[in-house]
Amino acid sequence: MRRWAGAVFPVAAVVAALLVGGVTLALLGADPLEGFRAMIEGAFGSGRALADTTSKAVPLLLVGVGITIAFRANVINIGGEGQIILGALFATIFALAVPDLPAGLMIPALLIAGFVGGAIWGAIPGALKAYFNVNEILSTIMLNIVAVQLMNYLLRGPLIDPAEIEAGTRIPQTMRLAPSGDLPVLLEGTRLNLGAVIAVLFAIAAYVFLWRTTAGFRIRAVGLNPHASRYAGIKVKRSIVAALTLSGALCGLAGVILVFGSESHRFVTDGSSTGFTGNAGFNGIVAALFGGLHPIGTIPASFLFGALLVGANKLQRVVQVPAALVVALNGLVVVFVVSSAIWKRRLEQRYLLEDSAKELVDQPAEVDDG
């Protein structure tokens, strides 16, 4: 019960943000109740709604788990957008180069390719920070810009669907990628695919890594206290690079799933990163925080955050307000949730105090027994 009491605050924060959204809806002349009903229906109302919510949650979960790892090493990874793109590019190039692989080999190979692509795009800021003192916020912002242009260049150039050139329409997208790379659909008639299972497995793996392995311990130690870690003989720089690399790798996986779990099974660009990622590189950070910066907690957090995004889109369609409202609401939810964390922390501190007080009371008895 106590463990879950803290979850009240983010939920209350979301509700508060939605109330503000409701007032805005009323101001725009729309019926807020109709809007909220649409939201709930759009996120949870049917099998397809649930599948859409889950599909939206998958990249958030992978990015969120990656963020958690980086966060534990005390680095903020805001390069998720670029890392997602690189992961998608690596996997896409692989699928175009080796289209004849059977599904049993293709899917693991794609995941590895995406993992590597994202890892590289995470390792660069890691190495720049560790060895050249280039702050990771600067390098990831810049590398996001670079990744977008690289994507645009490749998709309108070397990787473009030859049919687009033939027809003269030149839509910047690949051909339909090899069907053996399609992530199998889990629920007939929906988009729910193997990506969801993969994401959850990686979340569990990240938990095991952080809390059950020496490398994970090092990352957490560096995050908690780099100076003490250095004295303890931990190679701090190497741990920072490792954390950003892994963080990027998980974002890269999100990129693979966004392409190979998509409706079109193509990689297509509208010229921006958001068009492809749907801001997952940023929203995943929020999901991670929502989940208490814990890989397992990020699972339900991503699902709820995905529901919020999917539901808000449905709201836009039903009450016909500009889609910009959805973006503003998304931001408001983030601000409210992150700001509410203080009460959660205070609650936990009180529990802690209470526990130690209890121990103090219990201890003399133990001494007596001895």
Place this chain on the structure above:
Amino acid sequence: MAEFFTTAIIVSTVASTFRFATSYLYAAIGETFGQRSGVLNLGVDGIMLLGAFGAYYTVLKSGNLWLALAVAAAIGMLMGLAMAYASVTLQAEQGISGIGFYLFGLGLSDLLFQKLVGTPLPIDGFPNLRIPLLADIPIVGEMLFDHSIIVYGAFLLVPVAAFVLNRTTVGLNIRAVGENPEAADTLGVSVAKVRYFTVILGSTLAGIGGAALATELGIFQQNLTAGQGFIAVALVYFGAWRPLGVMFGALLYGFVAAVVLQLKTLGVIPLGASDLAAMLPALITILALVVAVQRERQPAALTKPYERGE
């Protein structure tokens, strides 16, 4: 290639650099204050967008550019107050709350634009103000001294900011709070007050940066900043938390962007490589830092909330 070195083109490229760099220089100088006191504000882009819309709308309705600047500044101030409340009082995780403020500003500015204006109508910005005598210097005059007042303002802000940070008590307090809030607190400096001040100041400047963008371009549109606020944050790191360094970064980024566009126009960069060339401002900014290998360390308390020990 020789075509690139005609005087007209060099003058235009440099003049473009200053104009292009103006909006994010305001925001970056503002962000410098916040970070020096230990607060990272990643929401700059959203605040710029709201400031840009506020200024645009004011000009559209009143035609008064100074009022527009005041409105943008007020919007920035308000957003700064909210940001400070979240990150100082509520100790919210700064990297994340900033993303929230960014998305909020991105959405709200677009929503307001669609509801209050509807279709992009042009506005007239500040006219160019030729500085007497200086503007008549051949070449340099046209590059540097034939801009609007809002461009001069950004570059005049740099020495002012440097002076405030390095030579005044306020600056000393800001730096103390950013380096060692406990010690500052012991000396009677209110950490919270200083951080509220810097965050609000920074956001005000971000709002003005947005106003600079909207008035210089003479238009508003969804996502007008196209990520300039993020570049501004990056430049604070580039400049190692010193206004002069930040300005150098802003000019470098803007110069590379302007040169790349000029080389595209002249056909030196072939059409097929236009996306690859568009990476250059970002790549060169990183490379410049790698080559320079800076030794500066970030403010020790950056992103760390401060809670008075009891």
Place this chain on the structure above:
Amino acid sequence: MKQLRNWTPAVLLVVFALVAAACGGGSGDTTTTAGEPAAEPFRIAVVAPSASNDLAFTQSMVDALNMIQSEMGGASAVEVAVTDGTFVVEDAAAAIKDYASQGYDLVIAHGSQYGGSLQEIAPQFPDVSFAWGTAGDTFGLPNVFAYEAASHEGGYVMGVMAAALSQSHVVGIVGPIEVGDAKLYVDGFKAGVLAQDPTADVKVNYTGSFSDVALAATAAESEIAAGADVLTGTAQMVVGAVGVAKEKGVLWFGTQADQTQLAPDIVVASQVYHWEVVLRQMIDLIKGGTLGGNAYVIDLANGGEVISYNPGFDLPAEVKQLGEDTIAGIKDGSIAVPRS
């Protein structure tokens, strides 16, 4: 701590109350819509990438739908739902599916980047008609229309006029990324300039972004510095380039929507898309039971593309005549605009 724990049920209560109220409020609404007059309205939904007031791609479609609505008898005869600003392709796919499942008669995916998704979605809704553009491919599906603009034709006409107006013989073009409709327009404009003035110098600058207005402005500055005295550009970020043209007093040609209002003194003409020309044909077919299969092109000949002159611009009569002659030539086929 006690107080805090007491919060929990209160908050949960609020949540449930809200959910309940929301669900309850909604169910009342559905019954009211059922009692409408007998004539079912024709329902059209459009999903589009940029804002519906972008004075460019998205606005051209929204304007057309509004026109269709008013000429078919207003909101009671035609219902139009708009989901704009959907640049996230995944969200667009969800929106397309959602509209289709709600039984809209025509769902328009107004963005070439949506096509790959539509190709998979359309077969799942065989009773719904879909249209997408700008593209020429219906994927061989019986319930998909495709539409595109021969933007190179209007581009060519305006290129011819631009060459005739240019004193410096340098013309500048600002583009986003070298793809799709943008490339088609840019190439057509360039061909027009060179057809009129083979010695002219055409500066083409793709900034690398559909949205970066400041970058488009700087690109325009670079072209003016290189001697250009007539500019054009395509996609929603060109408003920045128009501003620079206005400031420096060089001429501007617009496309996708009438851009005169951006700079009444220097906009010469705009190529305006009238999608209603093909929308009417689609709607007629759908009403007759044909849900797709055709690929439409709006062009100068069918009136889907119109060169709209700025009445406030003093265009020399001989240049306007040149433009009209070029239009006539393209219409009757004596001028063939190359499509690269």
